[in-house]
Amino acid sequence: MKWASPFALKRAGILGMNRRNVAYIGQYNKRSLYPLVDNKLKTKLLAEKYQVTVPxxxxxxxxxxxxxxxxxxxxxxxxxxxxxxxxxxxxxxxxxxxxxxxxxxxxxxxxxxxxxxxxxxxxxxxxxxxxxxxxxxxxxxxLIEFDDRFDGFSFQGVPDIRIIIFQGYPVMAMLRCATRASDGKANLHQGAVGVGLDIATGRCLNAVQFGEVVSHHPDTNRALNEIKIPYWTEMLELAATCYDMTDLGYIGTDLVLDKNKGPLLLELNARPGLSIQVANGCGLLPRLRHIEKLKRRHSSAKERVLYAMDAFGLPDELPPVGQTGS
Structure with missing residues (x-):
């Protein structure tokens, strides 16, 4: 997916780095809370206290x-x-x-x-x-045991799921699939495939590598439109609980699916990147503003997840991966 001009970016609701840093990270994330997510050991111990499953x-x-x-x-x-x-x-x-x-x-x-x-x-x-x-x-x-349902969707490395949580609501998600180019790591900048996921269902909406739309995994040739994440509601609830756990208003939650233990939290990020918008083929800004305008926030993670699934879920009939709109 390509945006030809700044006007097109604005129409698509793309959240830029400066706005993210000032209006969302700066406004909703207290710096005193950063150590809770910048230190994986502290995150792990805190997660165990809140009964959030971790490796x-x-x-x-x-x-x-x-x-x-x-x-x-x-x-x-x-x-x-x-x-x-x-x-x-x-x-x-x-x-x-x-x-x-x-x-x-x-x-x-x-x-x-x-x-x-x-x-x-x-x-x-x-x-x-x-x-x-x-x-x-x-x-x-x-070590996480690779779930068989992801066979062919990742090269060597374990695929992980990034979910952006804003004020406790899941607003956007993607699956990051390792490739030969990314050296088996789920890093989009190094060449991993980013697969945008529907918040309501966990199914594939769009997929990109190096910013270009792709329909199949470059190394395994597995069709990416076959992706639908199992335990999707549980994953969203686990991610949403991380807001209650840290009190950080704008975070990236990285999860994996273990073959035997189900969804696990890998780590949290108080400064999540913006490439998730490219993977999804749409902008974050309208969804963030939607949550900001809520007159009454839902108290439990489960309620927030159900609201987000209804508010941000996409229509059942969508174009095949590789044929998304501009």
Whole structure:
């Protein structure tokens, strides 16, 4: 989908970066609350308190000397993920999917040694991947088991779902599918496919890669219009609860679907990007203004989800993916 001019952008209701920063992030997100989402460990512990499901925490590494005992910590786990607590954009995440003797197998299939893993943890502690380069903490958590219903929709990496929550209401969502170009990461700027999702049903509306509309996954050739997210209402309710959990008015919630545990919260973002509008083929601004004009806000996450599904859901009959309007 392309917008030819600033006037076309305005007609489409596109939320720009400056307006987002001032009118929504600046107005609805208190800076004192940022640590709740900028630190994945704090987010995880807070989520558990609010009974929001998250990948199970296996352990943490706070001091350099603790790295020597990591092998003992994960001895009973063939697969796990190592993350920086204050990382962003997927930087510093090491995914281990198996073992070869004392060595570890990465998601790409390459093999690394225990020393490689220890070196990676040392870099995390030193702040190599953290916001502002500040000293960090290593998080080791249980690896998400890829749900079979997403086979063919992602290359190597686990697809995740970004839902924008405004004042507790889900206003826009997309599925981010890893590709060969994105190196197995769900990062649209690196070449992942962004699939816009209907708020009412969780089905595919539109899909883009590098800003261009696509109809099939570039590596698997799976038709993207087949996508309809299972447990969709539960996903929306989980995301909406994150508003009550953090008191942040404008947040991006990143969720995954685990084969055995269902919807899980991966992380939260107090400064969510704007490419979700491109994936959906429409702007955020009309939906944000709709919520701002509500005379009475709904108190529970369930009520807010039902309202949003009714207010922002799209018609049943839509053009096929790859044939969306301009």
């Amino acid at each position: 199970r925490l296996l352990g943490t590494v706070v001091q350099q000397h603790e790295i020597e005992h990591v092998a003992e910590l994960v001895t009973n786990y063939a697969s796990f993920a190592i993350k920086p607590a204050k990382g962003s954009g997927g930087k510093g995440i090491l995914v281990i999917t198996g073992r070869q003797g004392d060595d570890y197998v990465k998601a790409s299939g390459s093999v690394i040694t225990q020393e490689d893993v220890k070196r990676h943890m040392t870099n995390i502690l030193a702040g190599l991947y953290s916001l502002g380069g500040k000293p960090d903490v290593v998080i080791i958590e249980e």
